[in-house]
Amino acid sequence: MRGTAAAARRVARRIEVGGTVQGVGFRPFVYRLGRELGLDGWVRNDGGLVVIEAAGSADAMRRLSARLRTDAPPQARLRQVRIGAPAGDGPMHGSGFHVIASAEQPRSGLDDRPGLVPPDLATCAACVAELFDPGDRRYRYPFVNCTDCGPRATIVGGLPYDRAVTSMRRFAMCRACTAEYRDPADRRFHAEPIACPACGPELTWRPAGGHGAEGGEPALQAAVALLRDGGIVAVKGVGGYQLVCDATDEAVVARLRARKQRPVKPFAVMVADLTAAGRLAPVGPAEAALLASVPRPVVLLTARPDRLLAATVTPGADTLGLLLPAAPLHHLLLHDLDRPLVATSGNVADEPIAVDDAEAVDRLAGVADGFLGHDRVIRARYDDSVARVVAGRPSLVRRARGYAPAPLGLPIAAPEPLLAVGAQLKHTFTLARGSTAIVGPHTGDLQQQETMTAFTDHLAHLTRVTGVEPAVVVHDLHPGYLSTQYAQTVSVRRVGVQHHHAHVASCAAEHGITGRYLGVAYDGLGLGDDGTLWGGEVLLADLRSYRRLARFGRAPLPGGAAAVRRPARMALGYLFGAEAFDDTSLARAGRLAGPFLARLPPLEVATVRRMVAAGVNCPQASSAGRLFDAVAALLRVRDDAGYEGEAAAALEALAAGHTGAAPLPWRLATRDDLVVYDPVPTLLTLLEALRDEAAVGLLAAAFHATIAAMTVAVCSDAAAEHGTSTVCLSGGVMQNQLLIEALIAGLSAAGLTPLVNEQIPANDGGISYGQAAVAAAQLQDG
Template structure:
């Protein structure tokens, strides 16, 4: 008996085994069992050895074989000459750590060839797929992965499809979601079906309309990316005034005409996950300016389904393809709910009758040198497991944070990171999280006995964790989770130095942190450096309005010895605003009214962007930092003045000299792009100084970078360079988001290590 564990269901593994075994002349069978694959095989030792080697090293591209176990036969020995068969799947026998849900995979080249081949019987059939591509996580209802345990069970295979499905020599052998125009899902548009529905949608987009399209993991909103009026209407209706839209292009050559594509970017574009890839836009393209206002970074991706390929083929232009929702609401997956939610956004709806079983938004990545940062882990990546450096002795749920929410389930040596759900701010998003969590628990078989959560009592994720019946709850500090996520991804178990730069997270002292240098391992940490604190006038209002954050620094930065800016410079800045607002903020800061203090790198970036006139109001998280990075471009600049001081046993960065230099530069007429570049260089040198002092005092020479600020590719590049110049080993997350989308994985890694230690 041979047992194969890992990602071996929904990836064409049984057909692969059948081809190899029959090619070697072996007798026996293969089947899906729970979450793994089992084989019973007889043959010569040489043939069996070849089979095992092929199982380990020659599996299909979508598979991830992590263990091949060999044991005695449980059934009678297959009779010589009986042949090799694919048996009916069984549900038992799989350990929870092997029940993996295969992610969705984009249309492969062979299916694309058939889709556009007029002589093929699946010509222009939008739902074409095979064992190597198509829907997986979004259609699976239970494991083991077979058609009857997916939403495709409602579509009875026609005779030709059934013949392909049952033919061991056909590439569609046991391709569970296969169908054709005669037996499979059908498009619909206002009473029209099939090709007529597709033609109606193409005509609408061509005429400047916004169309809701039912995608793999949810509805999407689509319009012509070259039509400025259509893009403007979409922004207004979706209530998304500035955050860039993703653009889908027909092929890689079209992407190259729209953006500069480094080698790592091309590799990311063309993976089966087909994520949105953030690239530097070329000048003077056909793309409407409003697609990515205020930044030269554009998110581009390739078609993920046959339907997308047909839309791009027929329209022959790039399309805005963005989440089918209004801002702050989960992406729609139910047909009735989608029509209701998007009625005032879309001019028409191109739907179909294949249900969406699980909500998966598009994944987003960004090339950063030789590294590809995952900014949103969703369709195509989730819920594939990630390794844990310290195996969990008891099943764990990790509740995640508040923004860019994900959750994780951990058992044994792996953690299953759930898909990006958005910001956990209201009942709708919380309900979507709870539904996704319940599905993952059921599918993976992991029944948590411990729950890890953030320290912040106001997070809905924390409140959810505290409501769970699990016997053990483990509170994990936000920034410890950030740097632990990076360490865990790289297999670091021992002590490391962590650099965590983000917006806000609750510290163990009850104050808000966000610019932290930690010495940590996977069970504990201590703070050895930080950014100076500043008041957030109005709390959340300062997060939404960087101008308030700037005034907070100018009037109330932590006193560390550097003089505050002279009143003349403050007045020069404040005259851009209503005098009443400036006075109110000043009084709030002086009296400490509703002005929580934070040592936040993200809020310092907000303040700098406002001082430079780049962003006074933020309509999406990180907008001010995006503007700073875009303005700096590739300019080289020397650092602005900065200083580190010793306070209460910590090294603290005093940003006042830096901010005064920005104000003086603006007043003196210096170029804003040069000042923006200089500010980011300053933060890199500050980081170098803080880490250098920590290492001098005995901190580990392995440095883990994490936190949303490191989504800034320029900052990341410069910080890595200055730290490596010290001879340090510098790590950053790739598969795990550096932003709060990676918090749940860090929580799971910490909880597993703590439980093991106990």
């Protein structure tokens, strides 16, 4: 009797839920749950939170609080649930459970948390079924969505996430959509981007140079006809424009490369489904799950030799980036054309992608033959995300649409709100408050005003949406980075973080590591605390600080950035000026390099030799990335690089298939209390093997095995000396699939625990998150 009376006793509670709980169907879920449990009360968006006031039996209230966590919608991410007393006496008995109007300003104990908006969600299976159902009123409607899918981050202008603060506010719902929006039994109950052909956005078509425009289905058919006839179409996607063409047509792909000023960097290819993807590349279970996941990233796979694609889609590379359709418009294009499509960023060279219709027509006038746009405004630009599978687990290469701006945790909470402005290349920024970090989407390389404007525009947008007003700005040590220069203009306290400490901290932080670890930072270039350029470093670190234990041998970069663009010049830097540990070895390298030197312009060789001898414009670098470039040149793989990492990618492709290659000779020296990998013995052996006509692919594989073996040896000794077994692997060179998997296997076999970046890119796209993690830990120490 006493238990029965307790269960029947009426209990009232106020529940505040923080996290990604807006734009994911959380209010409809709570509404149905409240009705199912027989509760009285309401649910609403309250600033960046969802707030519930409910009353009912003690048993029903216990079940409510439990099921909020266990039964939440699939895209919801609950970070905090606070239960307290309601205002006044709570909901009136018999009043029922309702969704009520949102409150713009949160009035809760969780209002110091950032407001969170979910990323854009790929079209769900139910909406795809409607899209191709002739009997459905949304048949072939390119903007079909529901509470489980559709645009989110790209259309929102603030919180709470209601239609009135999105770019859908201009589209008044028709009677049928209104009925669905208000029907608790409908999957579009409170779906803020709800639309249909009668009341929602509409496609537009404009031929290049033309002034007239078609709308709706005729616009789509005009684009399909042009693509079928070998044209290039600028398509307005979810987060910005994409340039689309037939991926099997050699002539149109070559024309796109010339117009886009992208001579060699591979293009992504969009296919209709996993079956179509399997015809172009082997797709294992992990890759299939990643391709079909809600974020719909471009997934890097090994292309089939007999793939039926234009050769210029991936010139000189065996890696193919595939993606499945992320939006209804993509589904329609692939259905009507029935062929794989190149789907690349809607920009020229290194510009940010176009998002505005007039901007696209202006900037892409010389690239696209027609423009398939629409009248739904994109509030924030989001390029496609890029991912791969490493050791069976997803790992991001570029974090953008579908992933950003989903929150990440900080293992040590930031005591003050902060902004980390990242590096120069593959730029991102991070806003952090408390234990929550929000990494902005990939911006691109901060090399021109348009990209800087894209960065500052998106920073303003995400600051407004999240409500994070930074009291501290965190930046790289390099004074020449535009991100560092931007930090100097912000009137708050500034914290500088060394580039490679940020790299390894990004890996440690996402795995929740707060103690000491070994950090292996293999990268292109970053300014070290000794004034030289680093990039091949082993650190003993925690989130607060680091100590350099080991490095690669230095070599000059003849002409600075020119050596990055021309691997042959980097090879000359090693031949003429590698850090000396054995004079005899250097002399032998010069004699063996005769065939390499003979194929280069004599004036270039003589000029570089003089520059190195005089130390003129030859900054010293201990860089793993530059060593890979030099080896690629010595092995006749690449003398020039059309994009960052091209030479290393080609070297990796050449090594593919040569499993079990034995490491080349390598040597460790000691200098200034640091262990130093001297690459000269390795380079000597490569040159000798070339002289003896060894297979170049086998030599490329052996070089990868050498770097892996040397790294495992250094880490094993350091782990034994310093009493830590955790090894965080990060930096742009760690995007090399062959190397990273060899390192994981070797370190694991040595009894160590290797960790790699998964949610955050290992390249410079992860720097801002690493900066935020380091600064948060340092600020906690005062």
